[in-house]
Amino acid sequence: xxxxxxxxxxxxxxxxxxxxxxxxxxxxxxxxxxxxxxxxxxxxxxxxxxxxxxxxxxxxxxxxxxxxxxxxxxxxxxxxxxxxxxxxxxxxxxxxxxxxxxxxxxxxxxxxxxxxxxxxxxxxxxxxxxxxxxxxxxxxxxxxxxxxxxxxxxxxxxxxxxxxxxxxxxxxxxxxxxxxxxxxxxxxxxxxxxxxxxxxxxxxxxxxxxxxxxxxxxxxxxxxxxxxxxxxxxxxxxxxxxxxxxxxxxxxxxxxxxxxxxxxxxxxxxxxxxxxxxxxxxxxxxxxx
Amino acid sequence: xxxxxxxxxxxxxxxxxxxxxxxxxxxxxxxxxxxxxxxxxxxxxxxxxxxxxxxxxxxxxxxxxxxxxxxxxxxxxxxxxxxxxxxxxxxxxxxxxxxxxxxxxxxxxxxxxxxxxxxxxxxxxxxxxxxxxxxxxxxxxxxxxxxxxxxxxxxxxxxxxxxxxxxxxxxxxxxxxxxxxxxxxxxxxxxxxxxxxxxxxxxxxxxxxxxxxxxxxxxxxxxxxxxxxxxxxxxxxxxxxxxxxxxxxxxx
Ligand SMILES: Nc1ncnc2c1ncn2[C@@H]1O[C@H](COP(=O)(O)OP(=O)(O)OP(=O)(O)O)[C@@H](O)[C@H]1O
Ligand SMILES: [Mg+2]
Numbered sequence: 001x002x003x004x005x006x007x008x009x010x011x012x013x014x015x016x017x018x019x020x021x022x023x024x025x026x027x028x029x030x031x032x033x034x035x036x037x038x039x040x041x042x043x044x045x046x047x048x049x050x051x052x053x054x055x056x057x058x059x060x061x062x063x064x065x066x067x068x069x070x071x072x073x074x075x076x077x078x079x080x081x082x083x084x085x086x087x088x089x090x091x092x093x094x095x096x097x098x099x100x101x102x103x104x105x106x107x108x109x110x111x112x113x114x115x116x117x118x119x120x121x122x123x124x125x126x127x128x129x130x131x132x133x134x135x136x137x138x139x140x141x142x143x144x145x146x147x148x149x150x151x152x153x154x155x156x157x158x159x160x161x162x163x164x165x166x167x168x169x170x171x172x173x174x175x176x177x178x179x180x181x182x183x184x185x186x187x188x189x190x191x192x193x194x195x196x197x198x199x200x201x202x203x204x205x206x207x208x209x210x211x212x213x214x215x216x217x218x219x220x221x222x223x224x225x226x227x228x229x230x231x232x233x234x235x236x237x238x239x240x241x242x243x244x245x246x247x248x249x250x251x252x253x254x255x256x257x258x259x260x261x262x263x264x265x266x267x268x269x270x271x272x273x274x275x276x277x278x279x280x281x282x283x284x285x286x287x288x289x
Numbered sequence: 290x291x292x293x294x295x296x297x298x299x300x301x302x303x304x305x306x307x308x309x310x311x312x313x314x315x316x317x318x319x320x321x322x323x324x325x326x327x328x329x330x331x332x333x334x335x336x337x338x339x340x341x342x343x344x345x346x347x348x349x350x351x352x353x354x355x356x357x358x359x360x361x362x363x364x365x366x367x368x369x370x371x372x373x374x375x376x377x378x379x380x381x382x383x384x385x386x387x388x389x390x391x392x393x394x395x396x397x398x399x400x401x402x403x404x405x406x407x408x409x410x411x412x413x414x415x416x417x418x419x420x421x422x423x424x425x426x427x428x429x430x431x432x433x434x435x436x437x438x439x440x441x442x443x444x445x446x447x448x449x450x451x452x453x454x455x456x457x458x459x460x461x462x463x464x465x466x467x468x469x470x471x472x473x474x475x476x477x478x479x480x481x482x483x484x485x486x487x488x489x490x491x492x493x494x495x496x497x498x499x500x501x502x503x504x505x506x507x508x509x510x511x512x513x514x515x516x517x518x519x520x521x522x523x524x525x526x527x528x529x530x531x532x533x534x535x536x537x538x539x540x541x
Contacts, residue, residue: 105349176385180447183344184398184454185375194397199388 044267051264054257064230069258071265073232074245078269080233081151081226081241082215088155090208093162100163101170102192118160127220129157134224145238150226157221158211165210169203170196202281209277216269219247242266292361295320295458295488296341301355303336305348310336312512314355318505323480323489325499325520328509329535334492335382337509338460341490342377343370359458375402378451382463384443386435386450391427394435394446398454413453421449422479441472448479458488466494477502496536500524508532 061070096114104111133153143149173196181191197204222244226233233239240248243266249259296318303311311333318324326334336345343364345351357364364373375398386394395414396404404410414431418424423445427438435446444464451459461480465473480489480502493499499506500520507517508529516523516532527533 174385176381176383177387179344179347179381180385180387180450181397182347183342183374183379183381184401184450185371185373186397186401187371190401195387 047263051260054261069255071262073230074240074242076232077239078241084151085154085215089158093159094166097163097166118163121160130221130224145227146236147233147239148235150222153221153225154215162207165207166204169200173199217243219244293319297358299356304352306350320488322504323484324505325503326492326507332509333512342374375454377458378456380447380461380464384447386443386446390432391435392431395450395453417449417453420452421445441468461491463492
């Protein structure tokens with residue numbers, strides 16, 4: 001009986017100590033989460049408060065003048081830039097990833113080399129891509145300041161990202177699907193395109209969305225390639241995207257209010273992309289799963 | 290075609306890299322019968338099964354020599370591997386329906402081999418699902434995802450999928466090991482009805498199952514065929530002591 005009591009006491013002491021420790025940990029974790037949310041909330045609130053009052057209809061005029069800092073041309077250019085960059089990068093990125101995961105021997109020299117290259121490339125600051133693009137496309141290929149030169153630069157920049165996410169998505173497809181397909185007499189091509197790729201689609205799509213995020217938010221890589229002309233631009237014209245437009249407004253210091261208004265739109269755009277992509281991914285999974 | 294055997298294996302050896310997985314196999318597998326492959330884990334049953342439709346080609350470092358003939362034709366000679374796999378269907382240990390609709394799963398094989406007409410596909414899908422004894426359970430949800438089926442239903446769907454490719458032989462690698470007793474007996478009955486039209490080779494760890502459904506039994510041990518013959522004879526009076534030890538459960 002005595003022993004039992006002693007035992008009980010020890011347990012309760014232990015529990016109390018443990019309790020204090022776990023409560024502390026509990027607090028720290030909650031505080032960390034709260035700080036994160038607060039910072040984010042503050043940021044969004046600040047931008048909205050400073051930006052929304054400056055959102056005038058004239059900011060969405062088709063023409064940009066130095067009196068009317070319209071952002072509509074920049075919005076349109078952002079869309080053009082996104083579409084063209086993706087059209088350039090996605091086929092190569094996805095194609096290369098398919099080759100590396102499905103065709104090349106796993107762990108071969110080539111695979112390792114490409115792996116290393118893509119890892120290195122994704123760590124390079126975007127300003128370096130910008131300078132490379134300027135030297136390569138603007139000067140050497142004589143494209144000048146142009147949307148095309150900007151899109152080519154961005155395509156190179158997002159290529160490693162798309163390759164890596166696609167590779168990951170493909171490797172996550174269970175081998176039993178491949179075996180099932182081969183076992184029915186399907187060849188490599190049919191197996192990859194009818195079974196493996198569709199299963200990997202949500203993963204590939206999420207990579208593409210990450211890439212869109214980078215394109216929409218990019219400034220440094222575009223400054224020296226697409227230029228900062230705030231007009232609706234064709235492929236061979238210089239044209240600014242929304243992020244770059246905002247950067248210019250803010251750095252010149254004359255149009256801070258307009259810059260805030262632009263950032264609200266940019267924020268909304270990013271939010272919209274995320275929502276749409278989440279929906280797309282869900283639809284795709286539902287259609288199959 | 291005159292020989293009663295679907296497969297004739299002579300002096301076959303298989304290596305995974307430097308590991309000698311199958312040693313000097315000589316075996317005949319008769320047509321329109323159920324042949325059971327038994328033996329302790331790791332003795333090479335799956336390896337042998339997968340060499341009959343050349344699934345081992347996908348394994349890096351796998352080397353096969355010797356002679357494997359199907360209807361007299363060397364399947365490691367100049368043949369179309371995809372066509373071989375169409376003729377020799379396979380059902381895997383773990384049900385592996387594709388993440389697509391039930392209909393598309395079953396139609397996958399025929400579409401692969403060039404059947405395009407909707408009417409023809411419909412008929413083939415229905416017949417295969419009926420032959421696999423799962424038609425009544427899925428006929429109202431053909432367009433629904435196959436992943437929503439139970440494990441036993443998924444396995445029967447996989448059998449239907451294999452049948453739809455119109456094979457001559459069906460290889461089954463422990464097709465019931467992941468299933469409950471009811472689904473298991475469904476699949477055993479199925480195998481018995483299918484053997485009129487197909488040659489069936491089934492790997493199993495379940496001695497009762499082998500005894501219940503197979504006509505012939507092959508006992509593997511450490512990569513060698515120790516004994517093969519009529520199931521009745523193997524189970525009642527095995528010639529080899531090791532076979533007897535294994536089937537009476539006195540063995541790993
Ligand atoms: N891809 C592979 N690479 C190397 N060795 C392998 C490979 N697959 C199988 N083996 C080896 O070959 C031997 C036979 O394996 P196999 O899968 O054919 O056995 P099994 O009789 O089917 O066993 P189980 O009853 O557990 O399924 C084992 O020793 C296994 O380790
Ligand atoms: Mg096995």
